[in-house]
Amino acid sequence: MSSTELEELRVKITDLDTHLLTFLAQRQQYTNQVAETKIKNHIPVRDQKREEKLLIRLIKEGNKHGLDAHYVTQLFHVIIEDSVLNQQALLAARANPGSSLPLNRVAFLGDKGSYSYLATQKYFSRRPGELLEIGCQSFLEIIKKVESNEADYAVLPIENTSSGSINEVYDQLQHTHLSIIGELTYPIKHALLVNQDTDVSKIKTLYAHPQVFAQCSHFLAELGNVEVKPCDSTSAAMLKVAEMQADDVAAMGSETGGKLYGLHAIQSNLANQKENHSRFFVVARKPVNVPLQVPAKTTLVMSTVQKSGALVEALMVLRDNKINMTKLESRPITGNPWEEMFYIDVEGNVQDGPMQQALEELQAMTRYFKVLGCYPNEEINPTKVAAVSALAD
Amino acid sequence: MSSTELEELRVKITDLDTHLLTFLAQRQQYTNQVAETKIKNHIPVRDQKREEKLLIRLIKEGNKHGLDAHYVTQLFHVIIEDSVLNQQALLAARANPGSSLPLNRVAFLGDKGSYSYLATQKYFSRRPGELLEIGCQSFLEIIKKVESNEADYAVLPIENTSSGSINEVYDQLQHTHLSIIGELTYPIKHALLVNQDTDVSKIKTLYAHPQVFAQCSHFLAELGNVEVKPCDSTSAAMLKVAEMQADDVAAMGSETGGKLYGLHAIQSNLANQKENHSRFFVVARKPVNVPLQVPAKTTLVMSTVQKSGALVEALMVLRDNKINMTKLESRPITGNPWEEMFYIDVEGNVQDGPMQQALEELQAMTRYFKVLGCYPNEEINPTKVAAVSALAD
Incomplete structure (x- = not known):
C-alpha cells in the first residue's frame, strides 16, 4: 500500500523530469539563437550585469515557491555555464570556418576509463562531429599522432590541484609546432x-x-x-x-x-586531499582564431635570468598593459642554475592591441619566449549576487 | 531591430525560467512526500540504484533533445543533492522533536560578509525558523555564546583544503560539552x-x-x-x-x-590554489539523534602513544568493524613528544552496533578519547553512471 504510494510519487517525479528536460532543451535553442544575434551585432557573449539581474529575480521568485536561494543559484549557475560554453563554441566555430570536422580523431593518455578519456569525452560532447578516441601510451606518442596527422587533436593533462604542473607536457609543447586551442578541467575522484x-x-x-x-x-x-x-x-x-x-x-x-x-x-573519495581537479589542454596543428566577443586566455612559456628583478620586470609589463594573470609557475632549468623557466597564463586575446604590445615587450626582455596558444577561456566564473538574507526580504 | 530580436528572445527565456522554477518547486513537494513515506516505512533516504537508473534515463532522453550528457548529469546532481539534503533535514527534525526553533540564534566568526557568515546562511536556509546572526571575534567567544545559552548554535570552520585542519577549533571542542550536530562545506573564493x-x-x-x-x-x-x-x-x-x-x-x-x-x-579567483573549500561544524549544547535511515558521520579525537604501532592498531579496530574513515589527521602534542593527537571522521552512527563496539575498543586502547559528535553526512556523493559515449548509443 505505502510502497505503491512511493511508486506513485516516483511516477509523478519521472513525469516532471521529462518536462524539465524539454524546457531545458527549448532554453538551449533560445540561447543558441541569442548567440546568432550576438554574432550579427558584435555583442560580447557574457553580460554579467544581466546575469545578476536574472539570478536576483529567480532567487526572489524561487523563494515564493519555497525554494532556497542557494539551490536556485547553484542550479542556474549550471544552466548559465552551459549556455555560455555553448555560445562560445558556436562563435569559435563560426570564426574558424572549416574547423568543424565530421570526425574528430583525438589522441589521449591511457585507454577508455582513464581520466584523460573522460576529459576528452566531456570536451568534445559540446562540439559537432563524431569522436574517434585514440588511446596512447605516452605524451610523446600523443604529440606525434597529431603532428603526423594521424589525429586531429590531443588532450593533455597540464596541471593538477594536488600535484601541480606536469612539466613533461610543457616540455613537449615547447618543442612542437602544435598550438593550444582549448582548455578544460575535470574532477579527479578515486x-x-x-x-x-x-x-x-x-x-x-x-x-x-x-x-x-x-x-x-x-x-x-x-x-x-x-x-x-x-x-x-x-x-x-x-x-x-x-x-x-x-x-x-x-x-x-x-x-x-x-x-x-x-x-x-x-x-569512493579515497584521496587524502578531497578537492582534486586536473586541467587539460586541447592541442591541434593549427592555432585557433578566438573571436573578440569570447573571453580568451593565452599560455606563455618564457625563461629569464635567475635574478628576482627579471621576473618582476616581466610581470610589470603585464600589469602596465592591464593584462590579468591567471597562472604563474616557475621551475629551475636542469643543468642551468642561472636561468629559470616560467609557465604563465593570462586573460587576453593575441589579436588584441594591449596583448600584442605586452607580448612584444616580453619577447624583447626574456631569453626564451613562446606563445603556446590562445584559446577560449572555459573557466566560467559564476555571477555572484548578494547573500541570501538580503534578497529574501 | 536586432536588439529587439535579442530582447524578444530574452523575454522567452525569462518565461521559460519561471516555468522551470514552478516545476522544481513541485518536484520538491513530491520528494518531501517521498520522505514522509520513507519515515513511515523505515526506508533509507538514499537509493543509489534508483538514482542511477533515473540518471541513465534522463541522459538518454536529454540526448534525444540535443542536451549533452555532462550537462544533464551536472544539473540532476544538483537536483538530487537538494532532494537528499531536504529529506535528511526532514527526517532529522522528526527524530529530534522540539529541536526546530522558531528562532535560530547562531554564533559565528566575523560579521556579515565573512565566509563563516555565508556558511551559516547556507546551512540554515534549509532549516525552518528565522535566523539571528551573532558575529563574534574569536572561537572562544563563539563557544561561550552557546555554552551560556546566548546562542543556540555555533558555526565553526574546521578545515580548509589549502591550509588543513584548524587546530584551535579542535582544541576548543575538546574542552567543551557542546556536540557537533551538523557539517557543511563552503567554497572559498577571494x-x-x-x-x-x-x-x-x-x-x-x-x-x-x-x-x-x-x-x-x-x-x-x-x-x-x-x-x-x-x-x-x-x-x-x-x-x-x-x-x-x-x-x-x-x-x-x-x-x-x-x-x-x-x-x-x-x-576574482585571486588565490594561488584555485580549488579551495572550507568545512564547517555546526555545534549545539545537546547532541542530535541521527535516524538510521540517514547516512551519518562521527567525529573523534584521540591520542595514542607515539609509536607507529599504536595508530595502526586503532585503525584496525575501525577496519575490523567495517567502519569507513573519511578523515585522518595527526598532530604532535606541544610539550609532549611521546604522544600524538588524532582527528578522525568515520562514516557511521553512534546508535549502530558495530560503531558502539569500535568506540568501546578504541576507548580502551587510547590515552585520550572523545566523541565530538554524530551528525548527518552532508557530503552527498553524486551517483555515477557509465561515461557518455556508452550511453549515447
Missing part, C-alpha cells in the same frame, strides 16, 4: 573498484597508477595488509581487475570510468 | 573588492585577513607596489573599504559577501 559486491576487508591485491597510490596514502595505511600492484595507467588497472573476475582484487580510479569495465565502486 | 569601478593598477592600499594575503601571494607579487593592511576578519576589511569610499583602496574576500557592503569585484 574510488575502489571491484567486480562483484564484496567487502573492503576481503581485498588482497590492489591495482592502480603509482600517482593514484601516492594520492591515496591515508586510505592505503588504513587498509593494512594489501598487496599493491602499480600499473601504467588507471585504465590498465581497471582492465586487469575486470579480466581477473576475482573477488579479492580491486582497482583504484574513476567510478565513471570503472563502469565501462563493468566494475563498481565499494568506496 | 576577489578584489572595490567601491567604484576602477582599474587594478589604481589600487594603492589593500585590506584583508592575513590568511587571505597568504593564500593570494602570487597575485600580490604581480600587483607590485601596493600597501597591504592586515585586518581581523574578511568582513572587517570590507567594512573598512566601504567606509572609506575611495577609489584607490580595495578589500580581498568573498564576492557574495562584498555585495552586502555595496562593493563589487574587479578581479
Whole structure:
C-alpha cells in the first residue's frame, strides 16, 4: 500500500523530469539563437550585469515557491555555464570556418576509463562531429599522432590541484609546432573498484597508477595488509581487475570510468586531499582564431635570468598593459642554475592591441619566449549576487 | 531591430525560467512526500540504484533533445543533492522533536560578509525558523555564546583544503560539552573588492585577513607596489573599504559577501590554489539523534602513544568493524613528544552496533578519547553512471 504510494510519487517525479528536460532543451535553442544575434551585432557573449539581474529575480521568485536561494543559484549557475560554453563554441566555430570536422580523431593518455578519456569525452560532447578516441601510451606518442596527422587533436593533462604542473607536457609543447586551442578541467575522484559486491576487508591485491597510490596514502595505511600492484595507467588497472573476475582484487580510479569495465565502486573519495581537479589542454596543428566577443586566455612559456628583478620586470609589463594573470609557475632549468623557466597564463586575446604590445615587450626582455596558444577561456566564473538574507526580504 | 530580436528572445527565456522554477518547486513537494513515506516505512533516504537508473534515463532522453550528457548529469546532481539534503533535514527534525526553533540564534566568526557568515546562511536556509546572526571575534567567544545559552548554535570552520585542519577549533571542542550536530562545506573564493569601478593598477592600499594575503601571494607579487593592511576578519576589511569610499583602496574576500557592503569585484579567483573549500561544524549544547535511515558521520579525537604501532592498531579496530574513515589527521602534542593527537571522521552512527563496539575498543586502547559528535553526512556523493559515449548509443 505505502510502497505503491512511493511508486506513485516516483511516477509523478519521472513525469516532471521529462518536462524539465524539454524546457531545458527549448532554453538551449533560445540561447543558441541569442548567440546568432550576438554574432550579427558584435555583442560580447557574457553580460554579467544581466546575469545578476536574472539570478536576483529567480532567487526572489524561487523563494515564493519555497525554494532556497542557494539551490536556485547553484542550479542556474549550471544552466548559465552551459549556455555560455555553448555560445562560445558556436562563435569559435563560426570564426574558424572549416574547423568543424565530421570526425574528430583525438589522441589521449591511457585507454577508455582513464581520466584523460573522460576529459576528452566531456570536451568534445559540446562540439559537432563524431569522436574517434585514440588511446596512447605516452605524451610523446600523443604529440606525434597529431603532428603526423594521424589525429586531429590531443588532450593533455597540464596541471593538477594536488600535484601541480606536469612539466613533461610543457616540455613537449615547447618543442612542437602544435598550438593550444582549448582548455578544460575535470574532477579527479578515486574510488575502489571491484567486480562483484564484496567487502573492503576481503581485498588482497590492489591495482592502480603509482600517482593514484601516492594520492591515496591515508586510505592505503588504513587498509593494512594489501598487496599493491602499480600499473601504467588507471585504465590498465581497471582492465586487469575486470579480466581477473576475482573477488579479492580491486582497482583504484574513476567510478565513471570503472563502469565501462563493468566494475563498481565499494568506496569512493579515497584521496587524502578531497578537492582534486586536473586541467587539460586541447592541442591541434593549427592555432585557433578566438573571436573578440569570447573571453580568451593565452599560455606563455618564457625563461629569464635567475635574478628576482627579471621576473618582476616581466610581470610589470603585464600589469602596465592591464593584462590579468591567471597562472604563474616557475621551475629551475636542469643543468642551468642561472636561468629559470616560467609557465604563465593570462586573460587576453593575441589579436588584441594591449596583448600584442605586452607580448612584444616580453619577447624583447626574456631569453626564451613562446606563445603556446590562445584559446577560449572555459573557466566560467559564476555571477555572484548578494547573500541570501538580503534578497529574501 | 536586432536588439529587439535579442530582447524578444530574452523575454522567452525569462518565461521559460519561471516555468522551470514552478516545476522544481513541485518536484520538491513530491520528494518531501517521498520522505514522509520513507519515515513511515523505515526506508533509507538514499537509493543509489534508483538514482542511477533515473540518471541513465534522463541522459538518454536529454540526448534525444540535443542536451549533452555532462550537462544533464551536472544539473540532476544538483537536483538530487537538494532532494537528499531536504529529506535528511526532514527526517532529522522528526527524530529530534522540539529541536526546530522558531528562532535560530547562531554564533559565528566575523560579521556579515565573512565566509563563516555565508556558511551559516547556507546551512540554515534549509532549516525552518528565522535566523539571528551573532558575529563574534574569536572561537572562544563563539563557544561561550552557546555554552551560556546566548546562542543556540555555533558555526565553526574546521578545515580548509589549502591550509588543513584548524587546530584551535579542535582544541576548543575538546574542552567543551557542546556536540557537533551538523557539517557543511563552503567554497572559498577571494576577489578584489572595490567601491567604484576602477582599474587594478589604481589600487594603492589593500585590506584583508592575513590568511587571505597568504593564500593570494602570487597575485600580490604581480600587483607590485601596493600597501597591504592586515585586518581581523574578511568582513572587517570590507567594512573598512566601504567606509572609506575611495577609489584607490580595495578589500580581498568573498564576492557574495562584498555585495552586502555595496562593493563589487574587479578581479576574482585571486588565490594561488584555485580549488579551495572550507568545512564547517555546526555545534549545539545537546547532541542530535541521527535516524538510521540517514547516512551519518562521527567525529573523534584521540591520542595514542607515539609509536607507529599504536595508530595502526586503532585503525584496525575501525577496519575490523567495517567502519569507513573519511578523515585522518595527526598532530604532535606541544610539550609532549611521546604522544600524538588524532582527528578522525568515520562514516557511521553512534546508535549502530558495530560503531558502539569500535568506540568501546578504541576507548580502551587510547590515552585520550572523545566523541565530538554524530551528525548527518552532508557530503552527498553524486551517483555515477557509465561515461557518455556508452550511453549515447
